[in-house]
Amino acid sequence: MPMSLTIFERICLGLLLLVPALSAPVQAQSCEALRAAQGQDLISVHCGGAPSAAFDADGHLWVAFVLDKHVYVSRSDDRGVSFSAPVQVNAEPEDAEFNGENRPKIVVAADGAVLLSWTTKTSNQFTGEIRFSRSVDGGRSFAMPRTVNDDGLHTGHRFDSMFLTPSGKLYLTWIDKRDMEATLARNEAYPGAAIYYTVSEDLGASFMPNVRVSHNSCECCRIAMAPHGQDNVAILWRQIFDEHIRDHAIAVLSPQGVVSELSRATVDDWHIDACPHHGPTMVPAAQDGQYHMSWFSAGNLHSGIHYARYDLATDTSANLIKVDGMPGAGHPSLAVHGDTLYLVWKGFDGTASLLQMMHSVDDGRSWSAPRTLMTTLQGSDHPLLITSPSGVFLSWSSEEHGYVFKELSND
Amino acid sequence: MTRNPLRQWLAGVALCVAVLPGALADNIQDFGPQTFAQLKSQFAGKPFVVSLWSIDCAPCRVELDMLGKLKQDDASFPLVVISTDSIENREEAVDILQGHGLDGVATWMFADTFVERLRFSIDPMWYGELPRSYFFAPDHSFTAHSGILTAEKLAELFPY
Numbered sequence: 370m371p372m373s374l375t376i377f378e379r380i381c382l383g384l385l386l387l388v389p390a391l392s393a394p395v396q397a398q399s400c401e402a403l404r405a406a407q408g409q410d411l412i413s414v415h416c417g418g419a420p421s422a423a424f425d426a427d428g429h430l431w432v433a434f435v436l437d438k439h440v441y442v443s444r445s446d447d448r449g450v451s452f453s454a455p456v457q458v459n460a461e462p463e464d465a466e467f468n469g470e471n472r473p474k475i476v477v478a479a480d481g482a483v484l485l486s487w488t489t490k491t492s493n494q495f496t497g498e499i500r501f502s503r504s505v506d507g508g509r510s511f512a513m514p515r516t517v518n519d520d521g522l523h524t525g526h527r528f529d530s531m532f533l534t535p536s537g538k539l540y541l542t543w544i545d546k547r548d549m550e551a552t553l554a555r556n557e558a559y560p561g562a563a564i565y566y567t568v569s570e571d572l573g574a575s576f577m578p579n580v581r582v583s584h585n586s587c588e589c590c591r592i593a594m595a596p597h598g599q600d601n602v603a604i605l606w607r608q609i610f611d612e613h614i615r616d617h618a619i620a621v622l623s624p625q626g627v628v629s630e631l632s633r634a635t636v637d638d639w640h641i642d643a644c645p646h647h648g649p650t651m652v653p654a655a656q657d658g659q660y661h662m663s664w665f666s667a668g669n670l671h672s673g674i675h676y677a678r679y680d681l682a683t684d685t686s687a688n689l690i691k692v693d694g695m696p697g698a699g700h701p702s703l704a705v706h707g708d709t710l711y712l713v714w715k716g717f718d719g720t721a722s723l724l725q726m727m728h729s730v731d732d733g734r735s736w737s738a739p740r741t742l743m744t745t746l747q748g749s750d751h752p753l754l755i756t757s758p759s760g761v762f763l764s765w766s767s768e769e770h771g772y773v774f775k776e777l778s779n780d
Numbered sequence: 781m782t783r784n785p786l787r788q789w790l791a792g793v794a795l796c797v798a799v800l801p802g803a804l805a806d807n808i809q810d811f812g813p814q815t816f817a818q819l820k821s822q823f824a825g826k827p828f829v830v831s832l833w834s835i836d837c838a839p840c841r842v843e844l845d846m847l848g849k850l851k852q853d854d855a856s857f858p859l860v861v862i863s864t865d866s867i868e869n870r871e872e873a874v875d876i877l878q879g880h881g882l883d884g885v886a887t888w889m890f891a892d893t894f895v896e897r898l899r900f901s902i903d904p905m906w907y908g909e910l911p912r913s914y915f916f917a918p919d920h921s922f923t924a925h926s927g928i929l930t931a932e933k934l935a936e937l938f939p940y
Contacts, residue, residue: 468836493872495838588838642927644837645909667907667926696905697896717896719904748893768893 398771412436414443414452415771418467419750422449422764422774424757425477430774431508432764433473433485438462440473440487442508448762449774458502458511464490466497466527469700469751470591470646474531476539482572483508486517486531486541495588497527499543503573517567519579520547525562525588528648532594532602538624539573540602542566542592548584561585561609564592568624580626583618585609591648595660597621603681605634605651605662613640617649617664619679632684635677637668650703652710655732658682663692663701663712674701674714678733688733693725704754704761711761711777713742713752721745724752724765726777742777745769806874807884810891811862816901819860820920827940828858830914831929832902835865835872837910841880843929848881850931861887862902864895864910913937 400416414420417434424430430445432452439462441455458473459465465473466488473487483504488497499517504510518526525546532540545565552559564582569575587607597603601623608618610633619634649664658681665674673694677686692701697717704711710729715722724742729735742763749767754777756762765773809815819828831847833840850857861882863873867889877883890898899906903924906912913929915937916922923937 493835493876495836589836640927641909642839643909643911644834644839645907646836647908665907667909696907697900699908717900719900720897722894722896746894748895 399769400771401768403771412441412455414441414455415766417441417455417766417772419469419472420764420766420772421472421475421753422755422762423475423477424755425481425483426479428757428759429477430755431475431477431483432772432774433458433475433487434766434772435465435467435473435487438464440465440485440502442475442483442485442504442511444508445774448776449772456504456508456511458485459500459514463500463514465500466490470589470648471528474529476531476533478533478537478539478572480572481505481507483511484531484533484539484573485511486529488527488529488543490527491523495525495527495546496523497525499526499529499541501541501573501576517541517576517579518543518545518547518565519567519576520545522547522550524550526565528589528591530592530594530604532596533572534596534600534602536599537570537572538600539569540566540594540622540624541568541576542582542594542604542622544586544588544592545579545581546588548581559585560612562588564604564606566604566622568622568626570624577624577626580622580628582620582622582628583608583631585612586618587615587645589644589646593649593651593662595651595653597658597681600624603651603660605649605660605664607645607648608633613642614668615639615641615645616666616668617662619651619660619662619681621681632681634662634679634686635664635666635671635675637666637671637675639666639668641667647699650701652703652705654678654705656680661703661705661710661733662686663703663714665699665701674698676701676712676733676736690736692727693739697722698725700751702752702754704756706756706761709761711754712736713754713763713777715749715752722749722767724763743770743773806870807886808863808867808870808873809886809888810867811888811898812892813894813897813901815888820916823858823916823920825918826858827918827938828860828916829934829938830860830862830902830916832862832864832910832912834863834910835869835876839928840911841876843911843913844876844880844882846929846931846934850934851885852881859885861885863887863889864899864908865889866893867891 420434440458502514590607593605617635620631621629674692677689701714747768
């Protein structure tokens, strides 16, 4: 009977398709392989530039990435094994930056609002705008992006970072050149750029006027953000000290626009008039007001990736160690879950890029030996660590492996 | 052999047709994993200077300006300028090089997405900061400099 044969064929075909899915865990795939199979215009998280990720309150994973002048968002309900069809955020194409230090940022609020920020480049003279958009319908559609810097100047506003406090204050901070322009117009020198920020009390429906955190920051390094109490944040950035030394500063910002006096968080003595393109990472330590920091320097005192725990109350750091002094090593990311502190970074051994990890179970006083999580012989992004109530996950994009999202364990 | 003006003219036209499209495009070449070794062999026994820059690096523009003036004063100065941006961004790079009088000079751009390997091929001890410059002696022993290269610093580090 032809009819039953067709059903039989369908069952067989179904079984054939099922077998590999049952026998092997689904692996992330390279964009090249996916496009060879599904078409060269495929829009996928595996093809996206500089992705970043966040969990929502229900444990769904959200990933933002850039492709062909659009920011996209894709959701995974199985922790990165499979992803929903990407949703376009900006309908009009814009030059959204996607590189190690400039990537779209994504946060999902407790009520499910999907919040995004990114930098759009407006010329090749280091100008840009800080852009924001959000979805209040579960990621199905996004509001028309708005520019968050409020000076109306065609100057540098770039390297945005975004943080949502436990109490629902949404902070955006970035590197800003408005003061540099004004100072140069008076024929006075202005080393570096400035750090500015703004806060939204209504998850991005409105923002308070921009507030300056500091003059004379470095021009091209990502800013690290961490909670400080329920409403405030601490930020860590590369700052220019004494006109030529590019070490790190830390300050606490409030939703009312009050900025603490900045403290010098690292003393590496890096005398350089250059762009390191190498920003720090920071997460809260066990004791309130203390922070785990990891950063890169090629200074006279510290050269390579370092770790230390900074205490805002005493303005001192403790347990400073050199994590990796190899020149190819860089771009650390920290995360804490329970009593375990994780540090991931990228190294290069002369042939391959290595993702390295070490962990500490005593608040950064001692560390495990480093171990290699993954390697690649092709191009790759900086590694990022993403925290959920259940654990810490690696978020990493590479040509060879596509987008990889996987849980870390400290065994 | 008698010279045939028509044949000479035709040969000239043919040469122009072959060479012009490349010459009109720009002077930027692919920088791949083997390029630095090839450049060194081209400069065998000779001193040369390497300047690394990127579109996104503000201090690099100060250095490019100095190098542009240097090449205008001395077109034969042995200079290798390499952008660490992807060669996909060549139009932007050309625009910037033009602004500093360097568009007429042969320069290179990273043409391999495995940038770690390209950086390593230039100098395993380089952390990636820009601008970065190198001063090769005739025996190809070298010194490196991070940060803006001024004319004074160049004279100090490259006495050739």
